[in-house]
Amino acid sequence: MKTSSYAVARMLGPWREGTGPAHQRLSDKLRLLVLDGRLTLGASLPSERDLATALGVSRTTVGTAYAALVEHGYLATRARARAIVRLPDRAPAPQPATPDAAAIDLSVAAPAAPGEILHAAFASALERLPRHLGQHGYHRSGLPELREAVAGWYLRRGLATTLDQILVTNGAQHAIALLARTLLAPRDKVVIDHPTYPHAIRTFTEAGARLLPVPLGPTGWDAAQLRAAARDADLAYLIPDFHNPTGLCMPTSMRRGLRLGCPTVVDETMADLDLDGTGPEPVAAHLPTAISVGSVSKSVWGGLRIGWIRAAPSLLARVVQARPATDLGTPVIDQLATATLLDQDLTRRPAALRQLAAQRDALLEALAAHLPDVDAPRPAGGLTVWAAFPTPLSSRLAAIAPDHGLVLAAGPRFGVGGAFERHLRLPYALPPDQLTEAVRRLAHARQALTRGATGSHAPATVV
Numbered sequence: 079m080k081t082s083s084y085a086v087a088r089m090l091g092p093w094r095e096g097t098g099p100a101h102q103r104l105s106d107k108l109r110l111l112v113l114d115g116r117l118t119l120g121a122s123l124p125s126e127r128d129l130a131t132a133l134g135v136s137r138t139t140v141g142t143a144y145a146a147l148v149e150h151g152y153l154a155t156r157a158r159a160r161a162i163v164r165l166p167d168r169a170p171a172p173q174p175a176t177p178d179a180a181a182i183d184l185s186v187a188a189p190a191a192p193g194e195i196l197h198a199a200f201a202s203a204l205e206r207l208p209r210h211l212g213q214h215g216y217h218r219s220g221l222p223e224l225r226e227a228v229a230g231w232y233l234r235r236g237l238a239t240t241l242d243q244i245l246v247t248n249g250a251q252h253a254i255a256l257l258a259r260t261l262l263a264p265r266d267k268v269v270i271d272h273p274t275y276p277h278a279i280r281t282f283t284e285a286g287a288r289l290l291p292v293p294l295g296p297t298g299w300d301a302a303q304l305r306a307a308a309r310d311a312d313l314a315y316l317i318p319d320f321h322n323p324t325g326l327c328m329p330t331s332m333r334r335g336l337r338l339g340c341p342t343v344v345d346e347t348m349a350d351l352d353l354d355g356t357g358p359e360p361v362a363a364h365l366p367t368a369i370s371v372g373s374v375s376k377s378v379w380g381g382l383r384i385g386w387i388r389a390a391p392s393l394l395a396r397v398v399q400a401r402p403a404t405d406l407g408t409p410v411i412d413q414l415a416t417a418t419l420l421d422q423d424l425t426r427r428p429a430a431l432r433q434l435a436a437q438r439d440a441l442l443e444a445l446a447a448h449l450p451d452v453d454a455p456r457p458a459g460g461l462t463v464w465a466a467f468p469t470p471l472s473s474r475l476a477a478i479a480p481d482h483g484l485v486l487a488a489g490p491r492f493g494v495g496g497a498f499e500r501h502l503r504l505p506y507a508l509p510p511d512q513l514t515e516a517v518r519r520l521a522h523a524r525q526a527l528t529r530g531a532t533g534s535h536a537p538a539t540v541v
């Protein structure tokens with residue numbers, strides 16, 4: 079796969095920040111892009127001349143940076159061929175993101191399962207399974223029982239919904255991928271929140287789409303900017319309910335006026351994680367053409383792998399047509415268990431929400447105590463704090479953190495063009511004592527960076 083000079087320049091973002099000669103800053107930043115997974119292993123880099131032109135530097139600067147990467151094993155070169163991205167295979171080799179079981183993993187924003195509740199749901203599903211055993215078990219739109227239960231979930235949130243408006247998927251990520259496959263052609267333009275959920279970025283990019291990132295401010299979405307970007311777009315993908323990674327929630331007044339002029343996908347994966355009781359009605363209650371994506375991964379357990387799309391039946395028919403290219407349906411027993419959970423309104427459990435709010439508060443308190451210069455706005459819901467450091471250090475922190483018993487996802491994973499190097503997404507899906515310890519380790523890792531230490535850990539899988 080060829081990576082163009084302009085794509086590399088965009089990923090590099092403001093690479094000149096920092097000290098030392100330009101070629102060293104460039105090779106450091108390219109190395110972090112490799113470690114961070116943004117420069118894919120096996121991809122070919124642009125020629126020295128093309129990258130020098132795109133960056134506005136001399137060919138010598140790029141040549142020296144490439145030579146350093148070759149020397150340390152991050153690039154392979156052959157005569158008259160482009161340099162290929164690789165990882166070093168001898169010391170100092172990149173270590174796995176999780177060096178030992180005692181490391182605290184802050185790359186995953188997902189709760190542990192509520193064991194008893196899941197057990198009961200599967201016991202009930204097993205009892206109802208025999209009714210389905212006489213049939214083939216393939217349901218490309220999902221089991222009617224679960225589609226009814228999802229429609230009930232919308233009704234409880236104030237949005238009347240019929241069974242034929244629901245398609246069951248294998249999680250919300252699958253829903254996003256199916257919609258991308260159905261709605262996008264190469265070179266289509268997709269409006270995204272900036273920052274946003276990393277796997278959506280990846281899905282749209284791999285569909286050949288061009289991304290139109292619209293910045294989220296400290297208080298959230300800018301309606302005028304969204305409308306302006308959407309005028310030129312083929313699709314918009316927004317996360318209005320307890321946004322990942324910022325935790326922001328779009329206010330009702332804005333939901334009412336959300337007419338973007340292009341098909342609009344709203345990802346409601348976090349909708350049930352309303353910690354302060356402020357969650358408004360679904361966007362589709364105000365914008366009937368909205369295509370909604372939902373999931374029980376964050377409200378119950380990611381291991382269920384159940385999500386859905388709520389949309390016009392005509393669009394769902396197109397998605398069903400496209401689906402067999404990727405999969406032939408969702409496991410029946412898991413659908414039956416999820417129907418039980420939804421029918422019993424177990425995706426919003428007050429005790430679980432109180433516990434999550436206590437974890438959020440413990441994380442914010444630890445940040446205030448150990449990293450007082452970090453700006454950490456209090457999210458009204460969801461699973462993550464979007465923390466801003468005073469200086470750009472996120473990728474370097476993520477590369478060094480496992481040496482301090484911590485796994486992090488660097489801020490730029492949540493954006494395009496190398497943005498968010500000052501940010502870290504910090505999930506509060508762990509018990510308070512672990513979160514407090516994680517922040518202590520984070521403060522140590524940051525001190526080590528300040529003393530000039532560097533890390534070479536491979537990127538963690540972000541969820």
Ligand SMILES: Cc1ncc(COP(=O)(O)O)c(C=O)c1O
Pocket residue numbers: 187248249250251252275317322345347348372373374375380383384385541
């Ligand atoms: C905004 C958002 N959408 C989709 C997903 C994927 O969810 P699922 O596990 O249901 O595929 C996530 C998971 O982190 C998410 O945060």
